[in-house]
Amino acid sequence: MPRAWTECRKCGTEVPAAAPVGASIAETISALALAPPPPPTPLPGTRARVDARRGQPETGYGAPDDALLPGAAPRDIGPDTMLPREPVISVAPAVRQSRINGRSVVIAAVVAVCIAGAVFSLVPHGGHHTAETPTILAPETPSAGIPTSLSAIVRIAAESSRHTAMSAVISAAGPGGAQLTTAQLASEQPSYQWVSASTPSTTNTIISVATVTGADQIAVSGTNREICAFGRWSPAAGATYVTEDHVTTCDADAAPATGWSPIAGGSAQDLPDENGN
Numbered sequence: 561m562p563r564a565w566t567e568c569r570k571c572g573t574e575v576p577a578a579a580p581v582g583a584s585i586a587e588t589i590s591a592l593a594l595a596p597p598p599p600p601t602p603l604p605g606t607r608a609r610v611d612a613r614r615g616q617p618e619t620g621y622g623a624p625d626d627a628l629l630p631g632a633a634p635r636d637i638g639p640d641t642m643l644p645r646e647p648v649i650s651v652a653p654a655v656r657q658s659r660i661n662g663r664s665v666v667i668a669a670v671v672a673v674c675i676a677g678a679v680f681s682l683v684p685h686g687g688h689h690t691a692e693t694p695t696i697l698a699p700e701t702p703s704a705g706i707p708t709s710l711s712a713i714v715r716i717a718a719e720s721s722r723h724t725a726m727s728a729v730i731s732a733a734g735p736g737g738a739q740l741t742t743a744q745l746a747s748e749q750p751s752y753q754w755v756s757a758s759t760p761s762t763t764n765t766i767i768s769v770a771t772v773t774g775a776d777q778i779a780v781s782g783t784n785r786e787i788c789a790f791g792r793w794s795p796a797a798g799a800t801y802v803t804e805d806h807v808t809t810c811d812a813d814a815a816p817a818t819g820w821s822p823i824a825g826g827s828a829q830d831l832p833d834e835n836g837n
Contacts, residue, residue: 692806696819697787699801704828711805714782715789719803719826721764722780722789725752726824729769729776730793737795739771760811761788770812781810789825790815801825 697715707713728749732740742754745767755761757770761781768779775794782788788810789803800820807814 694807694816695805696816697803697805699803699821699823700825701823702826702828711784711787714784715787715803716825716827718764718780718782718787718789719801719824721752721767722778722791722801723824723826725749725767725778725780726791726793726799728752729778729791730799733776733793735795737774737776737793740769740776742769745769757812760809760814762810768810768812777812777815779810779812779815785810788814792820798822799824 703712703716707716728745729740732738732744732748742756745754746752751765753766755766755768757768757777759768761768761779762785763783764780766781770777772792774796775792777790777792780789780791786807787803787805788807789801790812791799791801792815793799800822801824802816802819802821803825804816804819
């Protein structure tokens with residue numbers, strides 16, 4: 561350390577009186593060895609730094625003048641590493657994107673409309689006909705053209721199912737007109753659901769069956785549950801038919817007493833009639 565210095569240029573500690581000018585190296589070393597040790601360097605956050613904030617020079621470890629590298633800064637706890645302080649990187653939390661958007665709303669609306677339409681199509685819409693009296697429809701020959709109304713489509717489908725069901729009835733009853741059971745008819749035509757006369761038909765694949773005096777009788781409902789196609793077969797009279805509109809129930813026991821005809825109706829694409837014509 562040069563003799564002209566009175567304090568340490570690093571920590572600011574006062575240097576004891578050096579040996580006189582001209583003293584030998586041995587005398588200088590002896591003077592430094594006999595000098596009292598410097599006071600301990602205060603750590604960051606100690607009284608020395610508090611005094612430094614009050615205007616007194618700060619000489620503690622980590623003081624501003626103790627930085628040897630550019631960017632080094634004093635630390636509050638622990639020794640200074642003499643390295644630039646690392647930048648603090650903060651990561652913002654990810655923003656959760658909402659699943660509800662315009663496209664989702666449109667898709668939900670379309671699905672709701674489809675469901676409402678399906679429910680509406682399955683519910684009977686005959687409320688305005690509930691007070692009307694059942695009407696016997698005039699017999700019609702099998703249709704070969706394109707139906708012009710929804711009611712015509714429903715009637716043709718019901719009468720076509722009745723035609724197929726009557727074929728099974730005639731085959732199961734035989735020439736003697738034996739009394740039938742739903743199990744026998746199911747074996748003849750398993751694609752239909754055969755029910756007793758006390759159970760009404762609610763669509764054109766459910767056939768209500770009854771055995772009356774000397775004859776077997778069936779009832780087939782239209783898909784709108786307003787049209788009911790009745791059929792009757794006996795060995796003496798053969799096959800006869802009648803179709804009613806605005807019915808409240810479609811079961812074999814509810815067949816009308818009048819209006820029966822040998823004209824089967826339905827579609828011209830049906831199988832030949834029960835007599836093979």
